[in-house]
Amino acid sequence: MSEPQEEPEAPPKKASKLPLLLGILLGLAGAGGGFYATWSGLILGTDPHENAAPEAQKAPSADVAYVAVEPLVVSLRGAGQNQHLKFRAHLETSPESQPEVEKLLPRVTDVLNSYLRALEVADIEDPAALTRLRAQMLRRVQVVTGQGHVNDLLIMEFVLN
Incomplete structure (x- = not known):
């Protein structure tokens, strides 16, 4: 049979x-x-260029007054070295707030002096330190003078000897 x-x-x-x-x-x-x-x-309803460069979008205001802070020389704690920091700044404020800020300059000098004395040399040597220190000092000045009186802290001299 076949299969x-x-x-x-x-x-x-x-x-x-x-x-x-x-x-x-x-x-x-x-x-x-x-x-x-x-x-x-x-x-989301936001403009993509709105937050791109806030510094570039701000127009410098003509209604600005500057209050000079007395120059400070503070000794810094270091690794066995005696180093000094010379600091000079101006506070940017509105012309209406200028007399009030000038009245509070002794308090501003005190708060800046206290903050700078607490620093160590290592805190200053970092390349990004000046930006961080400036923000810290501005915040302290705004607490002393009240919200809305001081817009910016301009560092004129920051020398480590």
């Missing part, structure tokens, strides 16, 4: 890659659209 012949099996169909490619393409398009909508302010 029944086996029919050749059809090879399994390969899964189509079309749905995968369409999914990736639609995902990229959605991500790009979402990025653009957020960046342009359509979703």
Whole structure:
């Protein structure tokens, strides 16, 4: 007897890659659209250039007065070295606030002197130290003078001997 012949099996169909490619393409398009909508302010309602450079957007005001702070010379704690810091600054204020700030100059000098004396030489030697120290001193001056009286602290001299 003869054996029944086996029919050749059809090879399994390969899964189509079309749905995968369409999914990736639609995902990229959605991500790009979402990025653009957020960046342009359509979703969150912010201007992308609003926070780009706040210093560049501020126009210098003509209504500014400067109050000079007495020069300070403080000795700094160091590793067996006796070093001195010479500091001179001006306070930027509005012309209306200038008399009030001038009345409080002894307190401002005291708070700056106390802060600078607490520093160590290592605190000053860091390249980014001046920006950090300036922000700390401005905050202390604003606490002493009251909110809204002093806009900025301008460092005129900062010399370590």
